[in-house]
Amino acid sequence: MQRAYKKEYVLINGIKQFFLHYEVPDADVVLYLHGGPGSASSNFAYFTDKDISTHTMVYYDQRGAGKTLIKNKTLKAGATLPTMIEDLRQTIEYVKDLYNKDKVALIGHSWGSMLGTEYIKQYPNDILCYIGVGQVADYIAGEKVGYDKLLERIDRNNKKDMKKIYELGDYPFNTIENYSTKPVMTVRALQAKYGLAVNPKEFVKPFIKSPIFNLLDILALSLGLPVNKELDASVNEYDITSYKKYDVPMYYILGRDDWQVPSIVAADYFETIEAPVKRLWWIEDAGHFPSFDKPDEFNSAVYEALQDARGVISDDVTKS
Numbered sequence: 001m002q003r004a005y006k007k008e009y010v011l012i013n014g015i016k017q018f019f020l021h022y023e024v025p026d027a028d029v030v031l032y033l034h035g036g037p038g039s040a041s042s043n044f045a046y047f048t049d050k051d052i053s054t055h056t057m058v059y060y061d062q063r064g065a066g067k068t069l070i071k072n073k074t075l076k077a078g079a080t081l082p083t084m085i086e087d088l089r090q091t092i093e094y095v096k097d098l099y100n101k102d103k104v105a106l107i108g109h110s111w112g113s114m115l116g117t118e119y120i121k122q123y124p125n126d127i128l129c130y131i132g133v134g135q136v137a138d139y140i141a142g143e144k145v146g147y148d149k150l151l152e153r154i155d156r157n158n159k160k161d162m163k164k165i166y167e168l169g170d171y172p173f174n175t176i177e178n179y180s181t182k183p184v185m186t187v188r189a190l191q192a193k194y195g196l197a198v199n200p201k202e203f204v205k206p207f208i209k210s211p212i213f214n215l216l217d218i219l220a221l222s223l224g225l226p227v228n229k230e231l232d233a234s235v236n237e238y239d240i241t242s243y244k245k246y247d248v249p250m251y252y253i254l255g256r257d258d259w260q261v262p263s264i265v266a267a268d269y270f271e272t273i274e275a276p277v278k279r280l281w282w283i284e285d286a287g288h289f290p291s292f293d294k295p296d297e298f299n300s301a302v303y304e305a306l307q308d309a310r311g312v313i314s315d316d317v318t319k320s
Contacts, residue, residue: 003050007212009071010094012060013087018042018067020059020212022049028128028306029056029099031092035110035134037079037231038224040066043210043217044203048291054303055105058095062115063087064227070216073223079231081118088119092126103128105306110134110261110288114238120248129249129309131302134261134288137269138239143172145262146196147187153194161190181225181232188260197260198288206292241269249309250275253301255286255293277312279305 006023009016020042034041040061049057061068063079095104105128108116113135120130136142154161168183191197207213225232252270254263263282270280281301286293 003046003052005046005211010091012090012094013063013083015063015068015072015075017063017087017091018061018071020045022052022057024053024056027055028105028310029058029095029101030105030107030131030302030306031095032057032059033088033106033108033112033116034059034062034065035112036065036224037062037084037111037228037235038065038069039111040068040220040224041109042066043207043213044292046210046212047206048295049299051296052299054299055306056099058104060091064231065224066217066220069220069223069227079228081115081231081234084115084231085119085122088115089123089126092123096126105129105131105309107131107133107302108135109291110136111235114235114240117240120246121243124247127248129251129305130246131305132250132252132266133254133290133298134258135252135254135263135266135270136235136238136240136261137266138241139235139237140172140239141241142262142265143187145265146191146259147171149196149259149262150187150191150194153196154190155194161193164190181229191260195257196287203292241272244273246273246275248275249305249312250278251301251305251308252280253290253298253305254280254282255288255290256282256284257286258288258290260288277308279308 003022006021008019010019022045032041042059042061045059063084092104103126106116113132116130120127154165156162164186168186171183171187188197192199250273252266254266256263267280283290283294283297291298
């Protein structure tokens with residue numbers, strides 16, 4: 001049975017942004033920050049969250065992504081991280097008011113994990129807990145680990161694939177000045193071929209079967225990368241590993257087989273941080289999208305994180 005949902009456009013930071021709600025009355029509210037930049041996840045919500053009955057899930061298509069991009073397709077490109085942070089701040093205020101909550105939980109996936117991590121550093125009082133998925137800790141270090149894994153697995157008798165590797169040169173590049181999407185996309189395609197990254201073909205059927213899908217969503221996918229080129233380039237220099245102390249409960253849910261944003265890099269960083277409480281879940285036989293690969297296990301981990309965070313909040317209230 002299809003889970004009931006509500007969709008709407010809300011004026012956020014000067015533009016109308018798309019929201020999708022899967023509501024559970026009187027439950028904790030979880031806001032999902034999708035990846036990319038420019039790769040909205042709202043069309044997959046029905047598939048990954050279809051059996052959730054423990055918490056409300058709210059998705060929004062970020063500036064430059066999905067239905068928000070189509071609604072504002074004449075908007076100039078070039079969103080920056082501060083713009084996206086302010087969008088998120090206003091989004092959280094809206095969601096808190098809508099559901100009468102003091103705090104919401106954040107799930108940050110891939111690029112969304114950078115956005116979410118930067119947000120909780122600035123505005124911890126808004127947040128029940130943070131859940132990192134496909135978490136980026138040090139982008140360049142992760143690219144190096146993922147690339148080395150590709151070199152281990154690639155068929156060296158495949159002259160076409162080896163030619164692509166040779167033409168990449170000194171990958172990965174570690175400055176915005178050297179940044180280009182072409183080598184990154186080449187690596188992603190090879191990683192997908194050898195089972196190390198997301199294969200877009202696996203997402204086609206669930207994407208077009210979404211109850212909120214329309215043909216313009218395909219256009220949004222094609223526009224998402226060029227529209228967000230400046231923001232995407234800045235991702236290349238992202239490194240959070242020197243930041244060690246968080247003021248909110250911290251949870252990571254990582255796919256054991258994620259080599260697109262290598263989970264071992266995030267796990268190593270997670271060992272070094274301090275937080276009111278922290279816990280890491282490994283999802284076996286899952287890659288960069290554990291919510292898609294193993295939705296039941298993923299949703300169970302989210303629920304456990306919410307319960308754990310609620311215990312921390314209750315303890316703090318009791319002590320005060």
